[in-house]
Amino acid sequence: MTRRTGSSERPDLPIAVVLGAGGMGMAIARRLGQNHRLVLASQSAGRMEARREQLEGEGLDVAVVQCDVTDPASVEGLARFVGGHGRFRTLAHVAALSPSMADWDTIWRVNLVGAARMERAMLGLASQGSVAIFVSSLAAHMAPPLAPALRDLLDDPLAADFLDRLSETVAEHTPTQAYILSKLALNRLCRRAAPRWGARGARIVSMSPGLIATPMGALEFANQPGKIDLLDRTPLAREGTMLETADAVEFLASDKASFITGTDLLVDGGIGAVLEFSGG
Numbered sequence: 001m002t003r004r005t006g007s008s009e010r011p012d013l014p015i016a017v018v019l020g021a022g023g024m025g026m027a028i029a030r031r032l033g034q035n036h037r038l039v040l041a042s043q044s045a046g047r048m049e050a051r052r053e054q055l056e057g058e059g060l061d062v063a064v065v066q067c068d069v070t071d072p073a074s075v076e077g078l079a080r081f082v083g084g085h086g087r088f089r090t091l092a093h094v095a096a097l098s099p100s101m102a103d104w105d106t107i108w109r110v111n112l113v114g115a116a117r118m119e120r121a122m123l124g125l126a127s128q129g130s131v132a133i134f135v136s137s138l139a140a141h142m143a144p145p146l147a148p149a150l151r152d153l154l155d156d157p158l159a160a161d162f163l164d165r166l167s168e169t170v171a172e173h174t175p176t177q178a179y180i181l182s183k184l185a186l187n188r189l190c191r192r193a194a195p196r197w198g199a200r201g202a203r204i205v206s207m208s209p210g211l212i213a214t215p216m217g218a219l220e221f222a223n224q225p226g227k228i229d230l231l232d233r234t235p236l237a238r239e240g241t242m243l244e245t246a247d248a249v250e251f252l253a254s255d256k257a258s259f260i261t262g263t264d265l266l267v268d269g270g271i272g273a274v275l276e277f278s279g280g
């Protein structure tokens with residue numbers, strides 16, 4: 001046997017894929033890395049090596065893969081890598097673009113179409129005890145009721161003409177509208193997909209953060225002055241932290257959540273409830 005030193009490899013552990021290695025993604029990776037081998041995937045090729053070094057330096061078993069969820073071949077490549085790396089157990093799908101980061105079209109491509117693609121790709125690797133957690137947003141809970149035609153359209157994001165039909169159906173083509181509706185559709189996707197994950201003994205859930213102190217959160221505060229009002233009305237009177245979102249993902253991934261599937265967990269300090277009972 002070849003003797004190796006200085007390696008944090010843990011071939012005995014199942015795999016957690018963390019897709020989207022920004023603020024929240026890295027906090028979640030650190031947590032899931034306690035009892036998984038990590039496959040950390042994200043868009044920017046340039047930052048992946050530094051991210052790997054950070055996590056390896058903390059003693060975690062981590063492989064990095066560059067993956068752009070808007071590119072079907074890239075998602076298939078990630079799934080192939082995971083399939084050849086070990087036993088897939090957990091997906092934390094964190095990647096998304098906020099309204100200040102991109103235009104209408106790009107937000108849809110990343111936040112919903114990309115997420116739907118990942119759901120399909122990881123389903124193929126799921127087995128008894130697997131779980132997929134999709135990070136959504138409080139925004140999903142702020143959308144007005146959907147007209148049936150829009151609802152049916154949002155429930156079919158992998159249709160070839162999805163984006164064209166969306167542009168025809170929705171009047172307001174703003175990044176904010178794309179963010180709200182794409183997150184709402186993501187929560188619906190996780191509820192709709194529960195039977196196909198259940199058929200493999202696996203679970204799928206969404207987790208909707210409220211105002212969280214990350215660079216993305218700070219950018220939105222800077223660009224949307226009205227957002228400070230949401231913070232003022234949050235019952236817990238502060239932003240959530242990345243660690244608190246990692247706590248929620250860790251719980252949802254754990255055996256303590258073994259009967260939780262096809263639903264959403266709001267992690268928002270109570271602002272969703274305030275909006276519901278105050279009429280918006």
Ligand SMILES: NC(=O)c1ccc[n+]([C@@H]2O[C@H](COP(=O)([O-])OP(=O)(O)OC[C@H]3O[C@@H](n4cnc5c(N)ncnc54)[C@H](OP(=O)(O)O)[C@@H]3O)[C@@H](O)[C@H]2O)c1
Nearest residue numbers: 020021022023024042043044068069095096212214216217
């Ligand atoms: N922060 C908040 O207040 C807040 C509130 C509600 C919901 N959320 C949700 O929480 C999640 C994480 O947000 P965050 O605050 O951690 O933001 P973030 O730091 O900007 O993280 C988002 C990540 O998505 C990745 N990404 C973007 N486009 C991608 C693509 N095409 N393919 C693959 N990866 C892509 C980025 O990758 P690279 O870094 O590699 O470019 C980035 O790491 C998002 O789903 C967001 O909608 C955040």
